[in-house]
Amino acid sequence: xxxxxxxxxxxxxxxxxxxxxxxxxxxxxxxxxxxxxxxxxxxxxxxxxxxxxxxxxxxxxxxxxxxxxxxxxxxxxxxxxxxxxxxxxxxxxxxxxxxxxxxxxxxxxxxxxxxxxxxxxxxxxxxxxxxxxxxxxxxxxxxxxxxxxxxxxxxxxxxxxxxxxxxxxxxxxxxxxxxxxxxxxxxxxxxxxxxxxxxxxxxxxxxxxxxxxxxxxxxxxxxxxxxxxxxxxxxxxxxxxxxxxxxxxxxxxxxxxxxxxxxxxxxxxxxxxxxxxxxxxxxxxxxxxxxx
Numbered sequence: 001x002x003x004x005x006x007x008x009x010x011x012x013x014x015x016x017x018x019x020x021x022x023x024x025x026x027x028x029x030x031x032x033x034x035x036x037x038x039x040x041x042x043x044x045x046x047x048x049x050x051x052x053x054x055x056x057x058x059x060x061x062x063x064x065x066x067x068x069x070x071x072x073x074x075x076x077x078x079x080x081x082x083x084x085x086x087x088x089x090x091x092x093x094x095x096x097x098x099x100x101x102x103x104x105x106x107x108x109x110x111x112x113x114x115x116x117x118x119x120x121x122x123x124x125x126x127x128x129x130x131x132x133x134x135x136x137x138x139x140x141x142x143x144x145x146x147x148x149x150x151x152x153x154x155x156x157x158x159x160x161x162x163x164x165x166x167x168x169x170x171x172x173x174x175x176x177x178x179x180x181x182x183x184x185x186x187x188x189x190x191x192x193x194x195x196x197x198x199x200x201x202x203x204x205x206x207x208x209x210x211x212x213x214x215x216x217x218x219x220x221x222x223x224x225x226x227x228x229x230x231x232x233x234x235x236x237x238x239x240x241x242x243x244x245x246x247x248x249x250x251x252x253x254x255x256x257x258x259x260x261x262x263x264x265x266x267x268x269x270x271x272x273x274x275x276x277x278x279x280x281x282x283x284x285x286x287x288x289x290x291x292x
Contacts, residue, residue: 020189024225025232027178027185028267032233034174035259041167043255049125050081054118054134055147062114062142070140071116079124079133084117113144179270186218186274194282207283214279215272222271226264233263 058067067085074083120130134146190197193214200210 020185021221021225021228023185024182024222024267024271025228027181028226028229028263029232030174031178031266032229032259032263033236034171035262036233036237036256038167038171039255039259041164045164046122049122050119052120052125053148054120054130054137056116056118056137056143057145057147058114058116059142059144060113066142067114067116070142074116074118074137077133079120079129081119081121083119085114086117087114182270183274183277186271187278190214190275190278190282197279197282201283207280210283211276211279214275218271218275219268222267222269223264225271226267229263229267230260233260 064087071083071085074080118133120133124130124133130148134148137143137146197210197214201207
């Protein structure tokens, strides 16, 4: 009879531990996804800014060598990420492809001018920096006009700032909720061990001696839960990349590695600290308070 009771208690404890691990894993998964959103939000912001184009219209009489020399000069500018030279023939081909018919046959000549498309670095994708660059570009005699949409740039920067604050606020709220959920899960798990904790204390075990195995087990559970969360997260990312190949542009293995390490660290840290406080609480309670 006694062996049966011990066996039942052991099964119950294992069930509690398993449910605790999976509960923590789900919370860490949520934090991991949020971490990736924060990382990718910055990358996405840079991607959008670096695809803002300045169209430099080149004078029709400019020589090809002068245009290429000017392009090389632009590539050396600290604000410029890259440039693309589009001559009249390439511009004609692109427009014909977009229209679906050859407009040159209709007009009798090619009215398009050669252009240099300038893509800026994310830090310089603002109207102040672009205006300064534009004035410098217009000094070159082969430049006929510099075109860019200032209203679009303002809108992009404003929306990115707004979205960043919203995501950051959501991240803080979600982190607080995650810590609370993990803490409550740990407290419920320790609650089932409260009589064992008090029994060890009554037979003379020191507080540190009692705390140590619980904290080590909690850290192990946090580690296991983080690995489960990482495996699920990797599976979700693999599926997402198959469905949406475009998100590959946001991939950054270094930042992704920091997110995964952060999940492991948070899993171990929160479970250990929560267990420390929970065990300490039951060590302070009187015996009759255990039944409340």
